[in-house]
Amino acid sequence: MATTSIKNLKEFSTTNDRFEGAHTLCPGCAHSMIVRELMNCTDDNLVIGSNTGCLEVSTAVYPFTSWDTSWIHIGFENAASAISGAEAMHKARKKKGTLKDNDASVKFVAFGGDGSTFDIGFQWLSGAIERGHDFTYICLDNENYANTGGQRSSATPIGSTTSTAQAGTHSYGKKEKKKDIVAIMAAHGAPYVAQLAPNKWKAMAKGFQKALETEGPCFINTVSPCCTEWRFDPKDTIGITDLATDSLMFPVYEIIDGHELNILYRPKTVIKVEEYMGAQGRYKHLFKPEYRHIIDKVQKDIDEQWDYLQRREEARI
Amino acid sequence: MAVKYDLNEREVWDGNFAASQSLRQAKVDVVAAYPITPSTPIVENYGSYVANGYVDGEFVMVESEHAAMSACVGASASGGRVSTATSSQGFALMVEVLYQASGMRLPIVLNVVNRALASPLNVRGDHSDMYLGRDSGWIQVDAFNAQEAYDLALCAFKIGENHTVRLPVMVHQDGFITSHTAQNVYPLSDEVAYDFVGDFKPVDDMLDFSRPITYGAQTEEDWHFEHKARQHKALFDSREVIDAVFAEFEKISGRAYKRVESYDMEDAEVAIVALGTTVETARVAASELRSEDGIKAGVVAIRNFRPFPFDKVREALANVKSIAVLDRSSPGGAMGAFFNEVSAAIYSTPNRPLVTNYIYGLGGRDFSIEEAKRIFKEQKENADAGHIMTDIQQFSGLRGPSLGFFKTKRG
Numbered sequence: 234m235a236t237t238s239i240k241n242l243k244e245f246s247t248t249n250d251r252f253e254g255a256h257t258l259c260p261g262c263a264h265s266m267i268v269r270e271l272m273n274c275t276d277d278n279l280v281i282g283s284n285t286g287c288l289e290v291s292t293a294v295y296p297f298t299s300w301d302t303s304w305i306h307i308g309f310e311n312a313a314s315a316i317s318g319a320e321a322m323h324k325a326r327k328k329k330g331t332l333k334d335n336d337a338s339v340k341f342v343a344f345g346g347d348g349s350t351f352d353i354g355f356q357w358l359s360g361a362i363e364r365g366h367d368f369t370y371i372c373l374d375n376e377n378y379a380n381t382g383g384q385r386s387s388a389t390p391i392g393s394t395t396s397t398a399q400a401g402t403h404s405y406g407k408k409e410k411k412k413d414i415v416a417i418m419a420a421h422g423a424p425y426v427a428q429l430a431p432n433k434w435k436a437m438a439k440g441f442q443k444a445l446e447t448e449g450p451c452f453i454n455t456v457s458p459c460c461t462e463w464r465f466d467p468k469d470t471i472g473i474t475d476l477a478t479d480s481l482m483f484p485v486y487e488i489i490d491g492h493e494l495n496i497l498y499r500p501k502t503v504i505k506v507e508e509y510m511g512a513q514g515r516y517k518h519l520f521k522p523e524y525r526h527i528i529d530k531v532q533k534d535i536d537e538q539w540d541y542l543q544r545r546e547e548a549r550i
Numbered sequence: 551m552a553v554k555y556d557l558n559e560r561e562v563w564d565g566n567f568a569a570s571q572s573l574r575q576a577k578v579d580v581v582a583a584y585p586i587t588p589s590t591p592i593v594e595n596y597g598s599y600v601a602n603g604y605v606d607g608e609f610v611m612v613e614s615e616h617a618a619m620s621a622c623v624g625a626s627a628s629g630g631r632v633s634t635a636t637s638s639q640g641f642a643l644m645v646e647v648l649y650q651a652s653g654m655r656l657p658i659v660l661n662v663v664n665r666a667l668a669s670p671l672n673v674r675g676d677h678s679d680m681y682l683g684r685d686s687g688w689i690q691v692d693a694f695n696a697q698e699a700y701d702l703a704l705c706a707f708k709i710g711e712n713h714t715v716r717l718p719v720m721v722h723q724d725g726f727i728t729s730h731t732a733q734n735v736y737p738l739s740d741e742v743a744y745d746f747v748g749d750f751k752p753v754d755d756m757l758d759f760s761r762p763i764t765y766g767a768q769t770e771e772d773w774h775f776e777h778k779a780r781q782h783k784a785l786f787d788s789r790e791v792i793d794a795v796f797a798e799f800e801k802i803s804g805r806a807y808k809r810v811e812s813y814d815m816e817d818a819e820v821a822i823v824a825l826g827t828t829v830e831t832a833r834v835a836a837s838e839l840r841s842e843d844g845i846k847a848g849v850v851a852i853r854n855f856r857p858f859p860f861d862k863v864r865e866a867l868a869n870v871k872s873i874a875v876l877d878r879s880s881p882g883g884a885m886g887a888f889f890n891e892v893s894a895a896i897y898s899t900p901n902r903p904l905v906t907n908y909i910y911g912l913g914g915r916d917f918s919i920e921e922a923k924r925i926f927k928e929q930k931e932n933a934d935a936g937h938i939m940t941d942i943q944q945f946s947g948l949r950g951p952s953l954g955f956f957k958t959k960r961g
Contacts (some may be wrong), residue, residue, distance in 0.1 A: 293768060300764055304763075305623075308647065317582070322624070
């Protein structure tokens with residue numbers, strides 16, 4: 234394992250860059266920050282799989298590619314299986330000595346959006362984690378099917394408007410709570426599971442390195458604010474992420490071996506979720522008097538979850 | 551190093567065992583699979599080779615057939631030999647990834663033990679799953695017995711992995727009739743078999759980091775058409791390689807294979823065109839009819855369903871008077887798909903024989919020698935009359951009132 238230095242951002246930004254800037258992701262999209270950080274935090278060879286989604290359609294439009302490493306996309310749901318196959322082939326060929334460089338250090342990574350991770354690719358991910366392949370799955374969670382125009386996914390939070398769970402005169406948007414993917418993955422017994430955010434870049438890089446170093450299947454949910462569907466100014470991506478982590482809408486934490494929970498970022502001042510929601514167009518309707526109770530509900534859920542995470546951390550169980 | 555597996559010159563294997571032995575002898579690097587009746591024993595047998603050290607490769611038992619083919623794609627793109635097996639519903643679940651595997655030009659070998667598609671649920675053999683794969687861009691070869699399931703699986707690696715082909719290959723056998731019926735099989739020795747298949751030579755290897763490769767790019771109206779055209783051309787061009795591989799296999803085994811197999815067709819007046827185990831039944835019927843009734847009957851079997859041997863079918867049927875094309879798949883509101891393809895091939899022959907369509911054997915309904923004889927006799931009546939005397943499409947072997955569609959006064 235060849236990790237790269239993460240002492241300061243300036244130094245880090247000049248490390249081995251295998252993700253080309255020439256992609257077609259929206260200006261202000263957090264996906265590229267997360268992907269670059271993953272690829273820059275190691276000097277190891279990478280085999281990367283991507284589910285169909287914003288990242289995939291924006292980085293491999295023939296005859297161009299943004300990936301200066303081995304990369305494969307099959308379908309919407311199956312990057313975890315593709316990487317399972319690649320990892321198994323690496324094992325087989327290493328054993329038989331048929332690799333071009335038998336000593337090269339290789340890491341296997343799969344990327345998926347929340348649609349492909351929480352919904353359509355959930356089974357494929359679950360299977361790959363259960364089988365114990367040595368890989369890291371990173372979910373780029375922007376809480377909707379952004380690639381196809383912003384439909385609801387099971388990662389969409391309650392109260393958010395999406396094109397298939399719309400806010401209107403008779404609706405406050407999505408009715409259901411977000412699926413707790415981190416807990417589900419931890420319950421699989423994955424050796425390393427985390428939720429990370431690009432504004433806390435150092436914690437994110439360390440988490441990525443830990444996942445890559447850990448033998449076995451690791452899962453990381455990353456917050457990826459989507460200026461297009463969350464409706465904020467593209468220049469505000471990191472500012473919105475700050476509101477997400479400081480309101481504890483997206484707590485930053487890790488779970489080791491399914492039980493050892495560590496909070497990786499503890500805001501000095503916790504802000505109210507309405508400050509986070511108020512900064513985005515997708516929650517605008519919740520500020521009408523008839524829907525304010527949804528904001529209160531979200532705040533209550535956040536408070537309860539934060540309490541739960543802190544107790545888990547303290548209890549070490 | 552794998553433990554030596556002792557083989558007799560003659561073994562008694564069913565089709566599933568034969569297929570699993572071919573995977574062992576080809577030294578497959580990754581088998582990623584999910585069990586489904588009737589192909590399950592292929593995977594189980596392979597699992598026993600893994601458990602007892604007879605193979606060195608990786609065995610990945612995934613959580614669905616979709617994931618199985620997805621893992622096969624990831625493994626194949628990583629520069630090694632890959633194979634799996636499936637049937638029916640599992641095949642249907644794989645379909646999305648079948649197109650992706652062929653589009654990425656990955657030489658995966660898929661053993662398909664043919665079985666009906668639900669609903670109603672049915673575990674027995676018909677060709678619904680084989681037909682479902684016919685536009686997927688894979689090469690499809692069809693075995694009619696256990697020996698052929700073994701032979702053709704070995705050939706499949708050599709065909710698909712040829713650098714001018716680089717396409718995935720399905721090896722079909724009939725569910726239960728072939729897959730679960732023990733027959734004499736003459737295997738090659740491990741050394742001869744592997745020497746024939748050869749080492750895997752990767753193209754665009756994801757594990758060669760000196761040359762990064764992007765698999766599964768997006769193309770829209772600007773490039774998609776050109777990619778699909780090249781893929782189609784590669785499929786049709788694979789005919790020469792298939793012929794050459796069959797010729798080479800004959801040298802080491804003494805067993806000859808052709809893309810279209812003609813039986814007693816030299817002077818035949820009437821013919822059955824069929825796939826799968828039905829071919830053997832029809833051959834027996836043809837032979838008996840020749841001695842019993844003096845009917846000049848012959849059988850044309852399609853060994854290579856894809857690329858469809860349009861030219862060879864035309865040659866094989868050029869001089870016959872009346873043909874029955876047998877479809878073992880529910881046609882779903884059309885003439886049988888196989889009938890349509892054979893008819894299209896012979897339409898442009900000068901002789902243009904009469905051609906009728908029999909739907910038979912769905913869900914594993916038995917197809918007997920008597921039934922084949924009746925079909926031949928109907929062809930003889932057509933041939934003598936000079937036009938089709940029956941419905942153009944008939945359901946054969948159906949319980950209850952007869953079912954048929956479309957009549958014609960002429961041929």
